[in-house]
Amino acid sequence: MSSRRDFFKKLVEPVSSVKEEPTPTFLRPPYVVDNSLFDKECIECETKDCASACYENIIVIEAGGTPIINFSKSGCTFCQDCANACKRDVLKITEDNEKINATFLIDKDRCMAHNGSICFSCKEPCLDNAILFKGMFEPIIDLEKCTSCGFCLSRCPTNAIEYIIH
Numbered sequence: 001m002s003s004r005r006d007f008f009k010k011l012v013e014p015v016s017s018v019k020e021e022p023t024p025t026f027l028r029p030p031y032v033v034d035n036s037l038f039d040k041e042c043i044e045c046e047t048k049d050c051a052s053a054c055y056e057n058i059i060v061i062e063a064g065g066t067p068i069i070n071f072s073k074s075g076c077t078f079c080q081d082c083a084n085a086c087k088r089d090v091l092k093i094t095e096d097n098e099k100i101n102a103t104f105l106i107d108k109d110r111c112m113a114h115n116g117s118i119c120f121s122c123k124e125p126c127l128d129n130a131i132l133f134k135g136m137f138e139p140i141i142d143l144e145k146c147t148s149c150g151f152c153l154s155r156c157p158t159n160a161i162e163y164i165i166h
Helices: 004-012 035-044 049-053 081-085 151-155
Strands: 059-061 067-069 102-106 131-134 137-141 161-165
Touching: 049 059, 049 081, 102 137, 151 161
Parallel strands: none
Antiparallel strands: 059 067, 102 161, 131 137
């Protein structure tokens, strides 16, 4: 006979059959369809054609051999050149995968506009019109429109735009 304590213990124990895929620690190029395939195949790829095909030069190869995104100087135009150059079919163009694996947010404490200065640095390069302003101040990122292209990151003079990798 089980006690109530045992019953409640069972309720809070994690379900072992549900395995969550670990969250990546880096920004992946667009067009990744299968994360486990990306993790396996990209490390084994010797040509790294996706990086050399990137016109914006934002795909870089990290020390472990994985292609990652670096938004320090530019953003992604979703030109599809990286996917077209991928010989291992890790990057595949589908009708709904023109998005980077991140959610972009504005830190109100660091944002000039949120603190009373007129600044549209993040809005100007936004290809998707995803950065909206209430009047001259209070920018917000419309997460439905944002593709996480990253153009706003390098343009923000106070580094107020952050991202969460998923």
